[in-house]
Amino acid sequence: MSTAQQGNQGRLWAIAEISRRVPRRISNGLKVSDYFGCNTFNAKVMAEKLPKDVHKSLVKTMNNGHVLDQSIAAAVAHAVKEWAIEKGATHYCHWFQPNTGITAEKHDTFLTIDGDGQPIERFSASQLVQSEPDASSFPSGGMRATFEARGYTAWDPNTPIFIMESTNGKTLCIPSVFISYHGQALDKKTPLLRSVEYLSRNALRVLKLFGKTPDHVEATLGPEQEYFLIDDAFYSLRPDLVAAGRTLIGAKPPKGQELEDQYFGSIKSRVLAFMQEFEHELFKLGVPVKTRHNEVAPSQYETAPVFELVSVATDHNQLTMEMLRRVARRHNLAFLIHEKPFAGINGSGKHNNWSMATSDGENLLDPGATPSENLQFLVCLMATLKGVYKHSGLLRASIASSGNDHRLGANEAPPAIISAFLGDALTKVLDSIEAGDLRGATTERQVINLGIAKLPEIARDNTDRNRTSPFAFTGNKFEFRAVPSSASTATPMATLNAAVGEALGEIADAIEGRISAGEALDKAVIEVVREWVIETRAVRFEGNNYAEEWVVEAERRGLPNLRKTPEALAQLQTDAARELFTKAGVYSVDELESRYHLETERYIKDLEIEIAAMQELAATMVLPAAYKHQALLASSVGSLKAIGVSGDLLGAQIAEVEQVAGLIADLKTALAKLEAEVEAAEGEDLDKKATALAYPVSDAMAVVREACDKLENTIDDTLWPLPKYREMLFLV
Numbered sequence: 001m002s003t004a005q006q007g008n009q010g011r012l013w014a015i016a017e018i019s020r021r022v023p024r025r026i027s028n029g030l031k032v033s034d035y036f037g038c039n040t041f042n043a044k045v046m047a048e049k050l051p052k053d054v055h056k057s058l059v060k061t062m063n064n065g066h067v068l069d070q071s072i073a074a075a076v077a078h079a080v081k082e083w084a085i086e087k088g089a090t091h092y093c094h095w096f097q098p099n100t101g102i103t104a105e106k107h108d109t110f111l112t113i114d115g116d117g118q119p120i121e122r123f124s125a126s127q128l129v130q131s132e133p134d135a136s137s138f139p140s141g142g143m144r145a146t147f148e149a150r151g152y153t154a155w156d157p158n159t160p161i162f163i164m165e166s167t168n169g170k171t172l173c174i175p176s177v178f179i180s181y182h183g184q185a186l187d188k189k190t191p192l193l194r195s196v197e198y199l200s201r202n203a204l205r206v207l208k209l210f211g212k213t214p215d216h217v218e219a220t221l222g223p224e225q226e227y228f229l230i231d232d233a234f235y236s237l238r239p240d241l242v243a244a245g246r247t248l249i250g251a252k253p254p255k256g257q258e259l260e261d262q263y264f265g266s267i268k269s270r271v272l273a274f275m276q277e278f279e280h281e282l283f284k285l286g287v288p289v290k291t292r293h294n295e296v297a298p299s300q301y302e303t304a305p306v307f308e309l310v311s312v313a314t315d316h317n318q319l320t321m322e323m324l325r326r327v328a329r330r331h332n333l334a335f336l337i338h339e340k341p342f343a344g345i346n347g348s349g350k351h352n353n354w355s356m357a358t359s360d361g362e363n364l365l366d367p368g369a370t371p372s373e374n375l376q377f378l379v380c381l382m383a384t385l386k387g388v389y390k391h392s393g394l395l396r397a398s399i400a401s402s403g404n405d406h407r408l409g410a411n412e413a414p415p416a417i418i419s420a421f422l423g424d425a426l427t428k429v430l431d432s433i434e435a436g437d438l439r440g441a442t443t444e445r446q447v448i449n450l451g452i453a454k455l456p457e458i459a460r461d462n463t464d465r466n467r468t469s470p471f472a473f474t475g476n477k478f479e480f481r482a483v484p485s486s487a488s489t490a491t492p493m494a495t496l497n498a499a500v501g502e503a504l505g506e507i508a509d510a511i512e513g514r515i516s517a518g519e520a521l522d523k524a525v526i527e528v529v530r531e532w533v534i535e536t537r538a539v540r541f542e543g544n545n546y547a548e549e550w551v552v553e554a555e556r557r558g559l560p561n562l563r564k565t566p567e568a569l570a571q572l573q574t575d576a577a578r579e580l581f582t583k584a585g586v587y588s589v590d591e592l593e594s595r596y597h598l599e600t601e602r603y604i605k606d607l608e609i610e611i612a613a614m615q616e617l618a619a620t621m622v623l624p625a626a627y628k629h630q631a632l633l634a635s636s637v638g639s640l641k642a643i644g645v646s647g648d649l650l651g652a653q654i655a656e657v658e659q660v661a662g663l664i665a666d667l668k669t670a671l672a673k674l675e676a677e678v679e680a681a682e683g684e685d686l687d688k689k690a691t692a693l694a695y696p697v698s699d700a701m702a703v704v705r706e707a708c709d710k711l712e713n714t715i716d717d718t719l720w721p722l723p724k725y726r727e728m729l730f731l732v
Contacts, residue, residue, distance in 0.1 A: 001162055008717070010721060011237065011724075011727070013233070014233035015715070015727065016429075017134050017332075021231070021332060023269050023273035024273050024330060024331050024362065026273075026277045029279070035284060036286065036288075037160070037286035039162055039163065039284045040085070040160040040163075041080055041083060041161040042286060045083060046079075049083055051083070058072060059698050061157050068155075073125035075520075076128060077432060078123045079124070080123065080161060081121065081123035084123075084170075085098035085110065087163050088169070088170045089163050089169075089172045090110065091108060091172070092107070092110065092123065092127070092174065093108065093131075094106070095176060096175075096187055096189070097187050097488060098178055098188075098317060099188060099598050101486070101487060101488055101602075103187070103318050103322065104178075106131070107171055127340075128155060128174065129154065130155070131153045131176070132489065142500040151181065152179050152181070153178050154177050155176055156177055158175075158193075158309065158312055159311065162175075162285050162286065164285075171700070175315050177189050177190045183593055184590065186595075188314075188490035188494075189314065189490055191491075191494045191586045191587055191591075192310065192490040193311055194494070195219075195498045195586045196218060196310060197502065197585070198584040199217065200499040201505075202501045202505035203358075203380075204217060205503050205504070205508040205638045206376070206383070207376070209511055209515075214359045214360045215359040217356055218309050218356070218357055218359070219354060219356055219493065219496075220307045220310060220351060220355050221309075221310040221314070221354055221489060221493060222304065222307040222353040223304070223305070223317045223351065223353070223483075224291075224303075225304065225321070226300060226348035226351075227301060227303075227324060227335060228299050228300050228335075228336035228342070228348065229271060229335060230299055230336065231332060231334070231728075231731065231732060232328075232333055232334045234728045237721075237722065238722060239613060240613045240617055241696045243610075244609050244610045244613050245336065245341065245403070246340055246342075246403070247341060247342055247343065247707050247725075248610060249614070249622070249709060249712070249722075250343060250710040250712070250724070250725050251725065252709075253724065253725040256297075256298065256345050256392040256445065257345050260296075262294050262295065262297060263293075263295060264290050264294055265294045265297045267294060270331065270732060271732060272334075273331065274327060274333055275292045277327050281326075282320060285316075285318055285319055286316075286324075288308065289303055289320070295346065296346045297346040297363065298345065299732055300345075300346060303320065305317075305320070307355075310497070314493065316697040317489050317717060318488065321337060324337075325337075325421070326559050332601065333732070337485055338347075338403050338486060339401070339485050340407050340723060342725060347406065347485075348407075351485060352479070352492060352493065353474070353479050353480075354496060355477035363477075364377070365384070367476075369525055378429075378525070379507055379525060380504070381473075383500055383504045384420075384500050385420055385532070385536040387496070387499030388499065388539055389535070389536040390576075391499040392418035392560060393571035393574070393576075394495050394499065394571050394572070395480075396418050396560065396568045397495075397571040397572050398492040399483050399487065399568075400569050400599065401565060401603070402610075403485075403693050404482075404484040405563075405564050405694070407484070408482060408563075410554065412459065414635050415551065416561055416568070417470075417545070417554045417560070417563075418470050418561050419471065419540070419541040419554065420472070420539050420540055420541070421469035421471070421473060421540075422473045423473060427540070430533045430540075433529055433533055436530070459675075467543070468544050468545035468546050469545055480492060480496065481600075483717050494586055497586075498581060501581065501584055502584060511525055514527060539557075541553075564694040565599075565692075566600065566603065567614075570687075572593075577592060600686055600687070600690050603691055604682075604689055607697065610701070611674070611678055613644050614704060615671065617708070617722075618704060619671075621721050622667065622708050622712075623668075625711075625715050625719045625720055626715060626720055628716075629716050630660045630661060631694065633653065633656055633660060635652055636653060637657060642655070663707065665703065666710075667707035667711065670700070670704040670707045674701060677699075677705065678703060680692065681697055712724070
């Protein structure tokens with residue numbers, strides 16, 4: 001192997017490895033319906049394993065949100081243990097979602113020693129209902145001192161208990177919330193559950209106006225998960241991917257997504273084999289994954305489930321991300337969940353399809369077939385728009401992250417400006433209501449006549465989709481498209497639930513006030529809706545959210561444009577945030593303050609990791625390769641001079657040496673500038689440091705990247721040590 005090839009031996013090895021990859025095979029010969037949920041303590045298993053009275057009580061807790069009857073806990077624990085042991089489980093854990101954004105678990109064995117010194121499997125009611133992991137090392141945003149270690153996990157019966165399989169055993173996992181000794185939420189799920197209760201209370205008030213009395217209202221969610229897959233041989237050779245989840249340098253390849261031939265294209269056999277096994281594992285866990293396809297960018301894919309209750313969907317999305325990672329390893333693939341792992345092509349999001357449904361199964365965002373349902377729909381629609389309009393800054397804060405800063409506003413994602421898209425049909429309806437002239441506000445097909453003289457017709461799905469909108473109505477739900485691919489759905493959904501819940505309460509107050517003053521329900525609803533249509537007009541936008549003109553127009557409308565995470569997170573410290581979240585019971589004042597601090601700290605740590613990784617890449621990989629290339633060029637010039645080649649003939653080659661030397665000098669200058677900006681940021685407090693990292697430091701990182709990418713396009717390919725975009729994105 002030549003000296004040049006030795007410098008590139010990692011890439012050569014990786015390419016050779018990939019050429020030998022074959023799809024991994026699995027087969028169980030069963031229909032999905034035969035084994036779906038086989039590793040969950042689901043409704044069928046509960047009915048079989050639990051005494052009838054215990055089963056009835058537990059179902060009431062699960063379906064109606066009633067407090068768990070402690071008297072049945074022992075019977076449930078015994079049935080769960082027997083089932084788990086039959087399935088081969090040896091350990092159990094409380095599975096929860098701390099503020100790290102991923103899941104956590106502490107495993108304990110069922111094994112105990114009885115009074116006679118004999119081994120026996122036991123699982124008590126207290127072990128089912130509550131556990132006590134050490135809380136001192138989880139992020140709390142300053143809400144707790146390091147020495148305050150006590151924290152509790154508590155069983156959340158909404159999501160079925162499940163068994164997680166691993167290479168050498170099985171573990172019973174109990175979905176749980178995580179709280180402190182004083183009851184403060186230390187996780188992402190507790191605020192989500194609180195938000196659902198608040199949404200339900202106010203939605204029930206609205207439904208009561210229309211003569212409906214369901215037991216409760218739930219938020220529903222179907223999160224579409226985007227992700228990238230590359231071969232793990234390439235991944236292991238990219239320190240930036242390993243440390244930061246994204247490529248910090250990397251020149252644009254000759255071909256990216258320009259031909260638009262990736263989206264919905266034929267799935268490569270190796271990737272399809274991965275998808276089939278990944279779905280197989282999720283089906284066993286009762287996760288109703290429905291869709292798989294190629295996304296727009298090369299090596300980018302999407303999976304999407306059937307709608308579920310928002311808390312269950314959040315748990316299942318966490319399982320989805322974990323299973324994507326686990327199964328990818330079995331196929332020698334690396335699962336990339338970062339919002340922008342590759343520059344110049346589309347990044348990844350998690351489109352949250354959200355709606356509200358009653359315990360009777362009625363979707364409150366589905367235009368109905370009767371006059372009362374149509375009016376009810378308009379009320380729920382306007383409450384949603386009011387919540388988004390009034391709290392757009394908080395919704396932006398709920399999706400803020402260093403990764404999402406690279407994606408929002410790029411050419412594949414909504415901008416940092418939160419607006420709502422309704423489509424032509426609903427826009428005509430609202431415009432006509434605002435004008436007070438409802439004649440002519442009809443649609444061309446599939447109309448639902450509102451049946452009231454002062455109302456027009458509403459069309460179901462009679463509009464195109466606006467893929468540029470961050471919050472778009474899609475027929476019977478809203479799609480919150482700006483959520484980061486790596487994030488838990490809990491925080492954005494808790495924020496949305498709280499915002500809409502508040503608006504539902506306010507619109508119920510307004511309608512009730514008019515009815516108390518003697519107005520009929522129909523008239524009261526229409527007049528309140530008209531007022532709210534006018535009030536929320538600014539947040540509705542039907543055009544291209546990617547266009548620069550929209551940024552100017554949004555500013556004119558008074559919509560906040562919170563471009564980077566620090567300014568978005570600052571929304572959590574406003575009076576409006578404290579008023580909303582404390583009124584809704586989603587966060588206490590100290591919990592909200594802690595969220596601001598922990599998210600800001602996380603942002604800073606993310607950037608610090610990226611800076612260190614970039615500096616290491618440049619110093620230990622890019623510059624050495626550049627020096628070798630420069631030496632080869634200089635040696636070539638020297639050899640030609642030694643044999644008497646004239647200076648005129650050497651001009652171009654000397655210029656090439658000078659070009660490389662100039663690029664090296666540019667990189668060294670850029671690194672020095674980056675170091676200076678980092679040092680300047682170090683003396684600042686938390687808020688100022690985050691802002692410094694977001695702007696001058698990030699700008700300096702971009703200059704370093706530009707210098708590295710120019711060198712990649714100049715240096716002898718056999719000397720370049722890092723897998724290139726053309727390899728990572730297309731050799732799978």
